[in-house]
Amino acid sequence: MSTTVWLITGANRGLGLELTIQLLATNPANEIIATCRNPADADELHRLQKLANERIHIVPLDVSSEQSMRGSVQYVSDVLGERGIDYLYNNAAINPAFDSPFDFDYAQLLDVLQTNLGAPALLAELYYPFLLRGTKKTIVNVTTGLASIGLDCGDKCTSYSISKCALNMLTYKQAKTRPDFTCICMDPGWVKTALGGEGAVLETTESAAGILRVIARLTPADSGKFWRYNGTHHPW
């Protein structure tokens, strides 16, 4: 049986884990390369692997490390051989501070840019040959409503918002470069995870199910757009 191959970063918890769970549960053709920085601690992924053995591959990938990102390609090649990747799902991200434009930690700003922008950019370049061999040729860059200037969200989470705003531009550039690909920004909504924090309104189950519904209907004509989990769009 031919499979639909997904590579997900940060698949060990939060939304990345929930997407992995739903992908395995909803379609036996889905095959997941579930990446995380500490596979030895990824208990939930190992539990899923026992249930869905050859449909999930746990690959070490620390998206803050160029060496780890480059090294992951060999792991993935060992798993896939000449097969391609259908969906590159850039999910892993950090939001370490509630900072503002005149009160932020410079080193932390650079860390956030490296993880939230540099990593999705480099991973798309590294996995481009795999995407070319895939059928869906889709890149999902997970962003946030905080990255929308049009939504006028104010000064909060400055470093995080800057990084995701730049990620949105990267997505636009990817879409323009490859009109035959589908490259989108996806806002999962405000979700009850470690990153979403207290007060978040959505369960991971609802957000992930919505995201997968949107992705299932995507065509290249939807590329370069700023999607929300519920199928609507944000202004840039």
Ligand SMILES: NC(=O)c1ccc[n+]([C@@H]2O[C@H](COP(=O)([O-])OP(=O)(O)OC[C@H]3O[C@@H](n4cnc5c(N)ncnc54)[C@H](OP(=O)(O)O)[C@@H]3O)[C@@H](O)[C@H]2O)c1
């Ligand atoms: N939750 C929300 O309300 C919300 C809203 C808008 C956008 N988002 C976006 O949704 C995505 C998922 O967020 P979440 O809410 O699921 O966050 P989360 O629960 O905090 O999970 C973050 C994931 O990213 C991984 N990660 C962080 N740094 C990494 C690194 N250097 N290398 C590899 N993995 C790394 C974490 O792995 P470790 O376990 O190793 O730390 C974890 O798996 C992010 O892109 C986030 O910006 C979330």
